[in-house]
């Protein structure tokens with residue numbers, strides 16, 4: 101690892117100024133950034149530690165919106181009675197991320213900024229129609245991810261919080277890698293008064309919704325409504341874990357499982 105300067109600001113404003121310096125990088129829990137630095141795939145000249153900024157913490161519900169601060173760690177979402185009461189599917193998703201070490205250090209802001217194609221939270225933000233709040237704007241979840249490890253965030257732009265609309269019911273089902281627990285395919289289903297949303301992670305370079313499934317489930321919220329809806333394997337990810345055709349199959353299976361779980365009140 102090469103040398104770097106280290107800063108630990110206590111306000112968003114100070115962090116944003118520090119992040120404007122050449123070669124600066126924010127660091128949340130370091131779960132991705134530190135291994136990447138150890139392999140010299142990233143060589144920041146300055147690390148801006150976000151852990152001292154109280155404004156990036158907190159979990160709260162206001163009306164029909166659940167807000168989670170960017171630096172909130174996965175274990176805190178998994179264990180939060182506020183999340184469990186508002187969107188239990190989100191608490192369950194967080195509880196299924198990685199292992200205890202990853203959940204104790206990894207953050208929601210870090211996952212979203214990193215945009216790993218197999219990460220779980222992208223399915224939740226797209227499935228729930230969340231809004232990602234940064235130091236300078238609000239980004240609709242659908243506009244956030246632009247490809248493999250790519251987002252619309254500008255250099256130095258800081259995620260401050262994520263706002264989730266509270267659904268009538270929701271559930272997340274993933275077929276996970278037994279080694280890392282990352283999603284080989286994960287499907288988040290959320291039912292709102294206005295209709296159903298279905299978001300898939302792990303299957304393409306970034307999260308996507310499935311309009312055919314959404315229409316069918318909006319008409320009848322039952323796993324049987326998904327019968328006959330096939331996801332074409334074209335353009336799906338293929339790797340040592342799963343070929344595109346297997347991922348296409350998994351999308352249908354995980355979607356049906358998520359609908360069954362949401363319908364049974366396990367949202």
Ligand SMILES: Cc1cc2nc3c(=O)[nH]c(=O)nc-3n(C[C@H](O)[C@H](O)[C@H](O)COP(=O)(O)OP(=O)(O)OC[C@H]3O[C@@H](n4cnc5c(N)ncnc54)[C@H](O)[C@@H]3O)c2cc1C
Nearest residue numbers: 128129130131132133198206207209210213220259281282
């Ligand atoms: C072994 C292992 C297993 C894992 N399994 C899973 C899994 O099953 N599911 C899953 O979803 N994830 C998984 N992860 C990822 C994990 O959830 C971490 O949250 C993720 O690696 C990001 O780490 P972090 O939050 O510590 O961010 P960091 O590593 O500190 O930062 C990652 C990147 O995000 C940027 N960043 C961080 N915070 C912000 C912010 N607020 N605003 C803007 N940019 C920011 C940083 O500058 C950096 O570029 C796994 C990770 C590991 C190492």
